Structures are given as C-alpha cells and as structure tokens.
Amino acid sequence: MSETDHSDATEGGDPIVAGEYVLGVLDASERSAVAQRIEREPAFANEVAFWEERLGGFADEVKPVTPPDAAWSRIEAAIAAPAARPAFALGNLWQNLFFWRIVGIGASGLATACLAALAYLGTVAAPERTPLLATLGQQGGQPGFVAAIGSGGSLVIVPASLLTANQKSMELWLIPTGAQARPRSLGLIAPSQPVRITVPPNLVPFVTPEASLAVSLEEPGGSRTGAPSNDIIAVGKLTNL
Amino acid sequence: MDAIAANRSQLAAALARVAAGDRAALRIVYQDTSAKLFGVCLRILNDRSEAEDVLQDVYVTVWRKAGSFDPARASPITWLVAIARNRAIDRLRSSAASRRSEPIESAEDVRDDAPAALDLVVAAEQQERLKTCLGELEERHSTVIRSAFLDGVTYEQLAQRMDVPLGTMKSWIRRGLMKLRTCLER
Numbered sequence: 001m002s003e004t005d006h007s008d009a010t011e012g013g014d015p016i017v018a019g020e021y022v023l024g025v026l027d028a029s030e031r032s033a034v035a036q037r038i039e040r041e042p043a044f045a046n047e048v049a050f051w052e053e054r055l056g057g058f059a060d061e062v063k064p065v066t067p068p069d070a071a072w073s074r075i076e077a078a079i080a081a082p083a084a085r086p087a088f089a090l091g092n093l094w095q096n097l098f099f100w101r102i103v104g105i106g107a108s109g110l111a112t113a114c115l116a117a118l119a120y121l122g123t124v125a126a127p128e129r130t131p132l133l134a135t136l137g138q139q140g141g142q143p144g145f146v147a148a149i150g151s152g153g154s155l156v157i158v159p160a161s162l163l164t165a166n167q168k169s170m171e172l173w174l175i176p177t178g179a180q181a182r183p184r185s186l187g188l189i190a191p192s193q194p195v196r197i198t199v200p201p202n203l204v205p206f207v208t209p210e211a212s213l214a215v216s217l218e219e220p221g222g223s224r225t226g227a228p229s230n231d232i233i234a235v236g237k238l239t240n241l
Numbered sequence: 242m243d244a245i246a247a248n249r250s251q252l253a254a255a256l257a258r259v260a261a262g263d264r265a266a267l268r269i270v271y272q273d274t275s276a277k278l279f280g281v282c283l284r285i286l287n288d289r290s291e292a293e294d295v296l297q298d299v300y301v302t303v304w305r306k307a308g309s310f311d312p313a314r315a316s317p318i319t320w321l322v323a324i325a326r327n328r329a330i331d332r333l334r335s336s337a338a339s340r341r342s343e344p345i346e347s348a349e350d351v352r353d354d355a356p357a358a359l360d361l362v363v364a365a366e367q368q369e370r371l372k373t374c375l376g377e378l379e380e381r382h383s384t385v386i387r388s389a390f391l392d393g394v395t396y397e398q399l400a401q402r403m404d405v406p407l408g409t410m411k412s413w414i415r416r417g418l419m420k421l422r423t424c425l426e427r
Contacts, residue, residue, distance in 0.1 A: 012415050019418040023386065024285075024326065024393040028334035049314050054425045056319030057371040058390045059326075062284050064276035071279075071293055072271060075300045079264065220262035221304075 018047035022055055079221075080190060134213045135160075136234035144234030145189075145215060147172075149207050153199035155186065157213075163191040163233070168217040172197065173228050175214055175235075176206035183214065188222050212237050248273075252317035259307035267304055274318065275300075278325040285329040285393035295332050299325045330393040374424035382417035389414065 020026055021034040038045045136145040138161070147157040157172060170191055173183040184203050189195045199207060214235040216228035223229065252273060258266030278299055282292040302324055310320050375383040385399055394402070400410035 012419050015422055016415050016418050019422065020414065022323070023389040023414065023418075024330045025389050025396045025399065025414060027395050027397075028331075031331065031334060046314075050422075050425075052323040053315050053319050054367070054371060055390055056316070056322050057368040058387060059277070059281055059319075059322045060368060061391065062277065062280045065280040065283055066276045067279040067293065067296055071275070071296055072268070074293075074297050075267075075271065075304075076264075078297060078301045079267070079304045220264065 014044055015047050015050075018044060019051045022048060022051035080188070132207065132209060132238040132240060134236040134238045136213055136215060136236035138234045145213075145236075147213050147236075149199065149238065151207075153201065153204040153207065155197045155199055156194060157189055157197070158194040159190075159192060165191045165217060167220065168231075169220050169222050170233070171216050171218045171222050171228065173214045173216060174199070174203055174206055175212040177208060177210045183228050185223060185226065185228075186213075189215065207238065209238055209240050249316055249318070253310075253312045256303075256307045256310045256317055256320075259304060260310070267300065270303065270321075271300055274321050277318070278321060281322055281325045282329045284391055285326065286333055291332060291336075292329070295325070295328045298328050302328070326390075326393060333393055334395075370425060374421050377424055378417050378420055379413075382413050382420075385410065385413055386417045386421070 017034060021031065021038075026034065038048055131148045131150045134147045134149075135143050136147065138144040143160045144163060145157050146160050147155060149155040163170075170189050172186040172189045174186050175181060175183045184206065186199060186203070187197050189197075212235055214228065214232050216223070217231040217233055218229055252270065255266045255269045255273075259270060275296065279292060279296050282295045282299070283289065286292045286295065299321075303321065306324075310317065315323075375387070378386070381403075385403065388394070388402075389399060396410050396414070397407060399414075400407045403410065405413075
C-alpha cells in the first residue's frame with residue numbers, strides 16, 4: 001500500500017468507519033450517514049461504543065474550563081419545558097411572577113390574562129383568522145389557565161391562578177372532537193409562567209371550536225405513555241372569540 | 242484509584258436518577274462534569290458562546306437520554322465526553338465550513354501541545370493501555386489520531402495542517418486505527 005493510497009471509505013470495514021466517526025474526521029454528510037447507521041445497526045453501534053470508550057482517555061488532556069453561571073440556568077429552563085419555550089422572554093412584565101399573581105385574582109384578572117394572551121398573539125402572528133380561546137377550569141370551577149391559539153398553530157397558555165406542580169410536570173393536551181378524540185400532547189408547560197407553544201402541523205387540523213385543552217400532572221419530564229395521567233387539573237373547550 | 246472508582250459509580254448512580262427524571266441528579270452530574278465538557282467543547286469550537294450553546298444542548302441531551310447510558314458498556318465520563326464531542330463536532334461542521342482560520346500547525350506544533358494529564362477522567366489502567374497502544378504506532382500516525390480526537394478536525398483539515406495529500410492522511414489514520422484496535426482489544 002502506498003502512502004498516497006486513495007482508498008475508499010470502506011477500507012478496514014466497520015471498525016474503521018466507526019473509529020473515523022469517533023475521531024471526528026468525517027465531513028457533515030458522512031457523519032450523518034454514520035449516525036443513522038448507529039441508530040439502525042446495533043453491531044455497528046457497538047463498534048462506535050468501543051472507540052468512544054477506548055479513546056475517551058484522550059479527553060484527560062483537555063483542560064477543564066468552568067462554564068459561566070448562567071449556563072446552568074439555561075439548562076434548567078430548557079429541561080423545565082422541553083417541548084415549549086417560555087414565552088415573553090423579552091418582556092419584563094411577562095416574567096414578573098408578581099404580575100401573574102395579580103392577574104390570577106378574580107374575573108377581572110382572567111380578563112386581563114385573556115387580553116394579555118391575545119395581545120401576545122397579535123405581536124407574534126401576522127393577522128391571523130380569529131384565534132380560538134379556552135379557559136381551562138380547575139375542579140371547583142376556578143380558572144386555572146387561559147389559552148389562545150392562532151390559526152397557524154401558535155399557542156400561548158397563561159396561568160390564571162397560583163398553581164404548584166409539586167415535583168411533577170404539567171403537560172398540556174389537545175383533545176380533538178369526534179372520532180379522533182385521543183388526547184395529543186402539546187408539550188410541557190410551566191405552572192408560574194406564560195408559555196408559547198407551536199402546535200405541530202399534524203395537529204393543527206384538530207384545533208377547532210369544541211376541541212378541548214387539558215392540563216395534567218405527570219411524572220417529571222412528562223408522560224411516557226403518550227397519554228395523560230388521571231391527574232387532570234384543568235380542562236376547557238376552545239371557542240371562537 | 243479508589244477515589245476514581247467511587248467517583249465513577251457515583252456518577253453512574255446520578256445518571257440512573259436522571260433517567261428517572263430527577264432534576265437534582267442532573268445538577269450533580271453537571272457540577273461534576275461541566276468544566277471538563279466545557280473544556281472539550283471549547284477546544285473543538287474555539288468560540289466561547291458557541292461552546293456555551295453546545296454545553297446546554299449536551300445536558301439537555303443527557304436529561305433526555307440518560308436512560309440509554311449502559312454502565313456495562315461505557316464509563317459515565319466517556320459517555321458524557323462522547324455526547325459533548327459529537328455535539329461540538331456537529332456544530333462545527335454545520336457552521337460555515339473551515340471557518341476557523343488558525344495558522345496551520347506543523348507536526349511539531351501539534352506535538353508541543355503537550356499531554357497535560359490534568360485530571361483522571363478514565364480509569365488509570367485504560368489510560369495506560371491507550372498510551373501503550375499509541376506508542377506502538379508510527380509517531381506521525383499517533384500524532385494525527387490524537388490531534389483529530391482533540392480538535393475534531395476533518396481529514397481535509399488534518400491533511401492541510403500536516404501538509405500532506407488527503408489520501409495520505411486517510412491512509413495514516415486508517416492504518417493507525419487498525420493497529421490501535423488490534424492492540425486495544427488485547
């Protein structure tokens with residue numbers, strides 16, 4: 001074999017391709033092809049694991065660098081609502097828990113929350129058709145959340161009273177009308193913060209008047225079964241404004 | 242050694258709790274490993290804010306995928322390092338290709354970037370084994386393999402750095418890997 005041997009990528013077979021992947025010498029398209037094989041082929045995944053474990057010792061040479069304090073807060077926020085990003089990140093008022101506690105008081109508060117949700121939709125979405133609104137009532141009839149969905153699927157859900165999740169995650173569900181009535185998860189929401197969610201395109205057709213939204217308490221990280229737990233804390237129908 | 246073994250099992254236990262959805266356990270994993278992983282990302286990306294983004298991505302991935310960590314197959318830290326390197330390399334490849342404009346290093350420069358052995362993240366015997374096996378390779382082969390791992394650079398960039406044709410670089414790395422594998426398996 002000469003030093004300038006232009007051998008093809010399969011020379012040495014899977015163990016070598018796996019090694020190349022772990023070293024990181026492949027370009028973007030080769031990497032993604034290999035990443036797909038890792039998902040599909042357990043034997044190949046073992047080859048990759050072999051190299052990751054054996055070459056991992058190189059990392060001892062890397063000098064540790066303490067990340068900035070803000071890094072952890074960002075991670076914490078990201079795992080608090082993996083399928084949703086907190087809305088209003090830029091508005092001080094929106095982030096102010098005190099404001100939301102005030103909003104939670106009584107019917108006038110509820111109206112404020114509705115207006116707030118609408119105002120928010122108005123700022124992000126180009127003139128959409130009439131948005132749908134839902135007030136999600138708790139047991140006993142007290143409003144727990146107010147939600148508004150624009151026709152493009154941009155949804156904002158605002159807590160309308162003080163709610164605690166007690167180590168659990170709150171998950172939002174869309175319950176379509178009719179035969180398709182299986183609840184579909186719209187992601188995790190925050191008990192004390194307005195959250196903006198983009199309804200997945202395949203679920204947008206189910207966002208209709210008379211469909212419902214519900215919030216359930218789930219194990220941390222959200223439902224693992226794809227269906228809500230029995231612990232539904234608030235539910236409400238979507239209606240035209 | 243005992244400290245490392247204890248550390249390792251603590252970290253594995255924390256990952257098991259993360260898999261069960263325990264946020265406090267993720268915090269423990271973060272505290273124990275974030276400086277190392279941030280260092281790994283920084284080394285590859287050479288850009289603090291990009292490295293911070295990737296670091297966030299890494300721990301969110303850990304949060305979601307801790308259940309797939311298999312203590313029989315990997316040590317916790319190499320599993321984490323692998324996630325960090327993969328994310329960092331993917332980020333590097335997706336940003337404008339070869340955006341990095343460092344001077345091309347000669348073989349000597351690469352070597353001068355001396356192994357610092359700052360902290361032991363992997364069991365000492367495994368470390369020893371890697372060192373021994375690397376020692377059995379031609380020096381230029383082990384140099385480029387080490388450099389590839391640490392910097393996450395492509396064949397092309399390595400070839401440029403070492404001022405050799407692409408085919409030569411591929412051949413060096415592949416031969417090195419083949420020999421390395423035989424040795425590491427022993």
